[in-house]
Amino acid sequence: MKKQDDLILIHAPSIYDFRKLPIMHGPISDVVPSTPIFEMYPIGFASLSEYLERKGFQVRIINVAMKMIKNPDFDVEALFRRLKPRAFGFDLHWMPHVQGSLALAEMAKQYHPSTPVLFGGLSSTYYHEDLISNYPFIDYVIRGDSTEEPMARLLRAIREGKKPQDIPNITWREKGQIRVNPLTYVPDTMNHIAIDYGHIMKKVVKYRDMTGYVPFTNWLEYPVTAVFTCRGCSYNCRTCGGSAYGFARYANRKKPAYRAPELLAEDIFRVCDHLNAPVMVIGDIYQAGDDYGERLLATLKKRRLKNHIAFEFFKPPSREKIARIAECVENFNFEISPESHDEKVRHAFGRYYDNEDLERMIADALELGCKRFDLFFMTGLPYQTAQSVLDTVEYSRELLERFGQTRRLYPFISPLAPFLDPGSEVFENPEKFGYKFFYRTVEEHRQAMLSPSWQYILNYETKWMTRSEIVYSTYEAGLRMNRLKKEFGLIDARIADETDQRIREAVAMMKRIDELVAEDRKNAGQGSLYALKDKMEKLNISTVCFKKELEWPTHFIRMNFLKILKTILLPDKPNIQPEETE
Numbered sequence: 356m357k358k359q360d361d362l363i364l365i366h367a368p369s370i371y372d373f374r375k376l377p378i379m380h381g382p383i384s385d386v387v388p389s390t391p392i393f394e395m396y397p398i399g400f401a402s403l404s405e406y407l408e409r410k411g412f413q414v415r416i417i418n419v420a421m422k423m424i425k426n427p428d429f430d431v432e433a434l435f436r437r438l439k440p441r442a443f444g445f446d447l448h449w450m451p452h453v454q455g456s457l458a459l460a461e462m463a464k465q466y467h468p469s470t471p472v473l474f475g476g477l478s479s480t481y482y483h484e485d486l487i488s489n490y491p492f493i494d495y496v497i498r499g500d501s502t503e504e505p506m507a508r509l510l511r512a513i514r515e516g517k518k519p520q521d522i523p524n525i526t527w528r529e530k531g532q533i534r535v536n537p538l539t540y541v542p543d544t545m546n547h548i549a550i551d552y553g554h555i556m557k558k559v560v561k562y563r564d565m566t567g568y569v570p571f572t573n574w575l576e577y578p579v580t581a582v583f584t585c586r587g588c589s590y591n592c593r594t595c596g597g598s599a600y601g602f603a604r605y606a607n608r609k610k611p612a613y614r615a616p617e618l619l620a621e622d623i624f625r626v627c628d629h630l631n632a633p634v635m636v637i638g639d640i641y642q643a644g645d646d647y648g649e650r651l652l653a654t655l656k657k658r659r660l661k662n663h664i665a666f667e668f669f670k671p672p673s674r675e676k677i678a679r680i681a682e683c684v685e686n687f688n689f690e691i692s693p694e695s696h697d698e699k700v701r702h703a704f705g706r707y708y709d710n711e712d713l714e715r716m717i718a719d720a721l722e723l724g725c726k727r728f729d730l731f732f733m734t735g736l737p738y739q740t741a742q743s744v745l746d747t748v749e750y751s752r753e754l755l756e757r758f759g760q761t762r763r764l765y766p767f768i769s770p771l772a773p774f775l776d777p778g779s780e781v782f783e784n785p786e787k788f789g790y791k792f793f794y795r796t797v798e799e800h801r802q803a804m805l806s807p808s809w810q811y812i813l814n815y816e817t818k819w820m821t822r823s824e825i826v827y828s829t830y831e832a833g834l835r836m837n838r839l840k841k842e843f844g845l846i847d848a849r850i851a852d853e854t855d856q857r858i859r860e861a862v863a864m865m866k867r868i869d870e871l872v873a874e875d876r877k878n879a880g881q882g883s884l885y886a887l888k889d890k891m892e893k894l895n896i897s898t899v900c901f902k903k904e905l906e907w908p909t910h911f912i913r914m915n916f917l918k919i920l921k922t923i924l925l926p927d928k929p930n931i932q933p934e935e936t937e
């Protein structure tokens with residue numbers, strides 16, 4: 356007989372009814388691999404699955420968002436009717452999933468009233484009491500950035516029919532009373548867990564379910580992966596819910612938990628053994644100090660990897676550091692987010708380097724062989740006006756004039772959207788930073804997600820820009836940036852022209868939605884909006900830039916099938932600190 360799953364982890368679409376509802380999502384996901392439905396599940400699903408299996412539990416992941424995107428007729432209710440695990444887990448990690456995660460959790464409870472429903476992730480951690488108080492179909496919220504061990508203990512308690520009063524990090528309900536167990540399980544390293552893509556491959560075979568495990572829509576064509584240097588952050592970008600400030604306040608994390616650089620290098624090797632695609636190293640490798648970066652690079656140097664390895668930086672590294680990367684990694688790409696060309700805006704946002712540092716880094720990186728350099732700018736920042744947004748594009752022109760000849764420098768601009776992060780310094784002290792919020796509670800955010808356009812979904816505006824100004828300056832900047840990229844040969848002229856056309860149509864659509872909303876405030880123009888649904892759908896992807904622009908070079912044959920087969924057939928060998936295997 357088939358063994359019952361102890362836990363099924365479900366990743367919901369951002370909006371459950373996205374296939375029916377007319378919503379102009381806008382460029383909210385243009386610079387991440389997902390569509391605006393945010394089909395990517397938290398990488399923590401992978402570490403949870405591996406850890407819990409190691410502790411004797413059977414865990415399945417189902418990316419319901421992906422299944423709904425891939426198959427327009429996919430019947431979610433039929434799926435829930437069929438599933439019979441001991442517990443359902445839903446991520447509410449990113450706040451934009453609030454509507455979809457709650458809708459699916461309610462459905463799970465409706466079909467399986469006695470099966471516990473669990474929530475986890477950063478937004479769940481921030482809103483744990485709101486969730487448990489106001490949504491009776493949620494039984495437990497597991498708080499914190501490292502839930503592997505508390506989850507193992509909770510699943511054991513569920514199996515044995517016991518109460519979780521002694522399990523850290525759990526918020527739960529007992530006879531109508533809310534119980535908030537202390538958030539004390541905050542490990543100081545990431546060496547006991549593994550983000551093991553081999554484990555995921557095995558699961559795909561076990562459940563014969565590729566779409567349930569695929570992280571984003573075109574992953575099979577572009578199988579980019581990520582490895583993680585840490586959980587938490589030592590920086591304090593003002594709008595970031597994953598900042599030192601945010602983690603300390605709501606996740607009880609006083610300093611980042613790093614992964615030993617040797618383990619991280621092995622994570623990279625394992626990916627490269629299986630996939631001929633880029634690997635993104637999440638978190639600045641020099642955040643933990645120069646020694647950390649050096650240990651990682653020295654280990655990477657032992658293998659001449661062909662894959663492109665992408666490094667992100669929170670501040671520009673010195674020329675020596677870049678030279679060391681060039682020495683150890685054959686194909687290296689960089690990305691950095693100066694957010695604005697205006698140093699006053701950048702500093703107010705919490706990034707303290709100036710343009711001279713940035714330009715020096717670009718010059719060094721390109722000279723020392725960086726294959727591709729991505730620069731990310733953002734709209735919706737402190738002190739940033741609509742004019743300042745457009746000036747950022749002008750600054751990008753200056754950079755391309757200086758550094759654009761080899762077509763390796765790519766500037767991007769996108770909005771801080773759809774929500775400014777709960778738990779960030781700005782969210783907690785809006786007035787201090789010149790912000791105003793329209794939504795604060797879970798329910799307010801849930802309702803907001805159903806608004807007809809991203810202008811009404813945005814949860815904030817600033818002293819310097821209204822929501823409407825944020826929206827239209829973003830489109831205008833996107834339009835200009837796209838033309839710039841065409842001019843400097845960064846994108847094919849035909850694609851640039853299509854993007855140009857799409858941005859102009861998106862602006863017209865946004866204006867039409869504004870009119871409908873103004874005509875019919877009460878129903879937000881719902882009836883007439885449905886007539887625009889098909890058109891909106893076409894405008895919701897690659898809105899201010901062409902999504903493929905984000906892709907780093909890949910090998911023609913992207914997977915090592917022989918190696919994958921071998922991994923699937925052999926038992927799991929998690930890449931963790933040796934003492935953790937006992």
Ligand code: B12
Nearest residue numbers: 389393395397398399444446449450475476500501502597
């Ligand atoms: C890496 C990263 C990404 C990667 C995603 C990698 C991935 N698949 O997880 C990329 C670049 C794709 C990304 C995209 C986005 N991101 Co991001 N991202 C981060 C970053 C830098 C690190 C995340 C991290 O370390 N996670 C590690 C830990 C914390 O999470 P985890 O291992 O995945 O999961 C553990 C716990 O969270 C928990 N857990 C999670 N889910 C569940 C479910 C259950 C049932 C349980 C029990 C536990 C549980 O247990 C896990 C294991 O211990 C953080 C900033 C930061 N410093 O944290 C922002 C951050 C998480 N992202 C954020 C945002 C807003 C986004 C976007 C919405 C931005 C956008 N508009 O495009 C998108 C969403 C994309 C999607 N879902 O499709 C915000 C979230 C704020 C909020 N509360 O909503 C953060 C905090 C900061 C920021 N602004 O960038 N992101």
Ligand code: SF4
Nearest residue numbers: 588590591592595598
């Ligand atoms: S945005 Fe800033 S605070 Fe947030 S994770 Fe990145 S560097 Fe850290």
